[in-house]
Amino acid sequence: MKVSRAQMAENKAKILEEACRLFQQKGFDGVTLAEVMRSAGLTHGAFYGHFRSKEDLIAQILQHRCEKMRQSDVDLGSILDAYLSPQHCESQGTGCHIPAMAPALGPDMVHHSPEARAALTESIRVQIDRMAALAPAEAPEEQRRIAIRSWSAMVGALLLAKASDDPALAAEILAEVRAGVKTGLEG
Amino acid sequence: MKVSRAQMAENKAKILEEACRLFQQKGFDGVTLAEVMRSAGLTHGAFYGHFRSKEDLIAQILQHRCEKMRQSDVDLGSILDAYLSPQHCESQGTGCHIPAMAPALGPDMVHHSPEARAALTESIRVQIDRMAALAPAEAPEEQRRIAIRSWSAMVGALLLAKASDDPALAAEILAEVRAGVKTGLEG
DNA sequence: TGTACATCAGTGAACGCGCGTTCACTGATGTAC
DNA sequence: TGTACATCAGTGAACGCGCGTTCACTGATGTAC
Numbered sequence: 001m002k003v004s005r006a007q008m009a010e011n012k013a014k015i016l017e018e019a020c021r022l023f024q025q026k027g028f029d030g031v032t033l034a035e036v037m038r039s040a041g042l043t044h045g046a047f048y049g050h051f052r053s054k055e056d057l058i059a060q061i062l063q064h065r066c067e068k069m070r071q072s073d074v075d076l077g078s079i080l081d082a083y084l085s086p087q088h089c090e091s092q093g094t095g096c097h098i099p100a101m102a103p104a105l106g107p108d109m110v111h112h113s114p115e116a117r118a119a120l121t122e123s124i125r126v127q128i129d130r131m132a133a134l135a136p137a138e139a140p141e142e143q144r145r146i147a148i149r150s151w152s153a154m155v156g157a158l159l160l161a162k163a164s165d166d167p168a169l170a171a172e173i174l175a176e177v178r179a180g181v182k183t184g185l186e187g
Numbered sequence: 188m189k190v191s192r193a194q195m196a197e198n199k200a201k202i203l204e205e206a207c208r209l210f211q212q213k214g215f216d217g218v219t220l221a222e223v224m225r226s227a228g229l230t231h232g233a234f235y236g237h238f239r240s241k242e243d244l245i246a247q248i249l250q251h252r253c254e255k256m257r258q259s260d261v262d263l264g265s266i267l268d269a270y271l272s273p274q275h276c277e278s279q280g281t282g283c284h285i286p287a288m289a290p291a292l293g294p295d296m297v298h299h300s301p302e303a304r305a306a307l308t309e310s311i312r313v314q315i316d317r318m319a320a321l322a323p324a325e326a327p328e329e330q331r332r333i334a335i336r337s338w339s340a341m342v343g344a345l346l347l348a349k350a351s352d353d354p355a356l357a358a359e360i361l362a363e364v365r366a367g368v369k370t371g372l373e374g
Numbered sequence: 375t376g377t378a379c380a381t382c383a384g385t386g387a388a389c390g391c392g393c394g395t396t397c398a399c400t401g402a403t404g405t406a407c
Numbered sequence: 408t409g410t411a412c413a414t415c416a417g418t419g420a421a422c423g424c425g426c427g428t429t430c431a432c433t434g435a436t437g438t439a440c
Contacts, residue, residue: 002383002435011383027295029216032426045429046384054427103343104294106350108214117352124347125356148344148360149367153336156290156343160311163293165304169312173335180336189402189416198416219393232396233417241394381436389429396422403414 012050014040020061020096027104028058028112055113058105062119065098069126084157084178098123103159127151134185150181199237201227207248207283214291215245215299242300245292249306252285256313271344271365285310290346314338321372337368 003011018039022031033054034044051057083099102124109117131147132140157177161170190198205226209218220241221231238244270286289311296304318334319327344364348357 001385001433002381002437004383004436008383026298030295030298033428034426042383043385044427045386048428049383102350103346106346107291107294108217109350111213111217114352117350121351121353121356124351145363145367148363149340152343152347152360152364153340154343155346156339156341157335159290159293159342159346160339163289163296163304164308164311165301166308169308173339176332176335177339180332188400188418189404189414191403191416195416220395221393229416230418231394232419235395236416376440378438378440380438383433383435385431385433387430387432389427391427392425394422394424397420398418399420400416400418402416405411405413407409407411 011040011042011046015042015047015050015057016061016064017096019057020065020101023058023061024096024101024104028108033057055116059113059116059119062098062101062105062116062123065096065101066119066123066126069098069123069130080154080178080181083154084174084181098127099154100158102155103162106155124151131185136186146184150184153177153181198227198229198233202229202234202237202244203248203251204283206244207252207288210245210248211283211288211291215295220244242303246300246303246306249285249288249292249303249310252283252288253306253310253313256285256310256317267341267365267368270341271361271368285314286341287345289342290349293342311338318372323373333371337371340364340368 015036019031019036022036022039025031033047036057037044037047047057051060079099082095098120102120105120109120128144128147128151131151132143135143135146137143154177157173161173164170164173202223206218206223209223209226212218220234223244224231224234234244238247266286269282285307289307292307296307315331315334315338318338319330322330322333324330341364344360348360351357351360
């Protein structure tokens, strides 16, 4: 049953969106293609009409996300709150962006395709630049330093909070790092 | 071919060691039991003489590491250098400890057994306490804050550095966070 | 505008490989006499 | 101390399940006349 071109584009977008959400939640190996396609409301066979392989999927997701990041001028202050909130740490379903994907996909990036790695690396660069622009107006190198330290702390905090089985400890880690990063970004 | 009790204990220790090294390098799903056993110089069938399952293996490793951490009074300053050095980030083979495992295993900890999760959570607590003890002698709560922020930044930095396909960017991230943490720990 | 047909997105059964797990067997260990 | 035997750590072939991938088929789309 062929569908209209518009519908097909919509389907592909839906696959990308659902896959992104699931990878973010469970990591690359923790998600099956069948699961992705089911979430997108299709059968697994249709997958290969849109992507060459699972590896190709992750590369396209990262490229797509990186592009989106470049375009949008989000208020990082509010991202910080959302990103490091206990709710986000637990549910993760809402929103799908590089900051949230990094802890889930970073570790086994080594085994992914050059395309995927390049896209994630580029995302890291963009993220650092964006955070640097937010840092109090000192020398640019100092802004960059603050950005790198803040961003690292955010990624590490989310990872540790997710790994912890104690919600209180997780909340403490997120709160401390959120406070620390805010102080850093306010000078 | 039965082996002596001493040899058997040695074999189990070797399995734990090699598995730890491999998991740290490639993550839980990236390593097969056959690979672990081959590295330990045994055949894969022998695995179930020592562990109930792959899941049991990761739990025992984390418990073992946590215990070791509690006992040893390592100089964290030197750990910091080693941990955040570009060499360590790339090779990873040398040394096998919670700080280095956290970025590799943290993300999919959600899917592991309660035992494994508990052991890792306890390790996070121990690590925070140890770092807090190193922070300049202010109020204990302030020491703890510094420890959480520093440790998060270290974990995040290692993760981002590993994810990056650009060695220069990786080195920069590690260097900046190393410098930042040092400053924080020195007051 | 209406009809006939080629295209091709999606379906779902089937394939095949990899990996965790099992099991019958081997032969060295270590104990009982 | 020496011998006979039960134990059991390790071996390696085999199993079976899950998942990425393929493929023959379907039927709606959209184009050509």
